[in-house]
Amino acid sequence: MNNNTSRPSIRYTKPGKLQTHQLTLLAIVLAARIVLSYVPSMKFGSYAEIGFGFIGTAISGILFGPWYALIVSVANDLITSLLHGQNFFLGFVLSAALGGYFYGKVLWRKTISWKRIFIAVLLVTIIINLGLNSLWIKIMFDRAWMAFLPLRVVKNLVSLPLNTILLGLILMNPTIKKLLQKYQF
Numbered sequence: 001m002n003n004n005t006s007r008p009s010i011r012y013t014k015p016g017k018l019q020t021h022q023l024t025l026l027a028i029v030l031a032a033r034i035v036l037s038y039v040p041s042m043k044f045g046s047y048a049e050i051g052f053g054f055i056g057t058a059i060s061g062i063l064f065g066p067w068y069a070l071i072v073s074v075a076n077d078l079i080t081s082l083l084h085g086q087n088f089f090l091g092f093v094l095s096a097a098l099g100g101y102f103y104g105k106v107l108w109r110k111t112i113s114w115k116r117i118f119i120a121v122l123l124v125t126i127i128i129n130l131g132l133n134s135l136w137i138k139i140m141f142d143r144a145w146m147a148f149l150p151l152r153v154v155k156n157l158v159s160l161p162l163n164t165i166l167l168g169l170i171l172m173n174p175t176i177k178k179l180l181q182k183y184q185f
Helices: 020-036 053-084 090-107 114-141 145-171 174-183
Strands: 042-044 048-050
Touching: 020 053, 048 145, 053 090, 053 114, 053 145, 053 174, 090 114, 114 145, 145 174
Parallel strands: none
Antiparallel strands: 042 048
């Protein structure tokens, strides 16, 4: 038995393979993310909204790392699209995958700080929300960029500090911090 009594020292799988408790944690986080999708978001017109799904994306990135967070994000996007009866578009699946990857890359196995949280949220805001998601909206609705981009820029200027503060308050909570460190892959 090792010094860390919270994890068993017996390994039933090869290194690099998921153990049962890790697979269970993946499923629990995926279920929590699906539940978060039912929390109403604030909508600003047809092309911009502020929701809380980024919290689940960040937590999966912290717990599982970039690649498993990417997989969980894809699964979450596909399942929530089916459950909510939304139109399926592969571009948004790519955006979800990259969101999980970015949060995992910036926050996984690193000391959680306001700077790291801000960098992760900034990457997602610029590359995914303003970049890719605007492109997907342009492709899906065939609208001129100037018809929806100003509203999206304003929305993201507002959501960047709000998401950073909300995520920081959650992740800096001592109880949450301890749980994330305990169950991190």
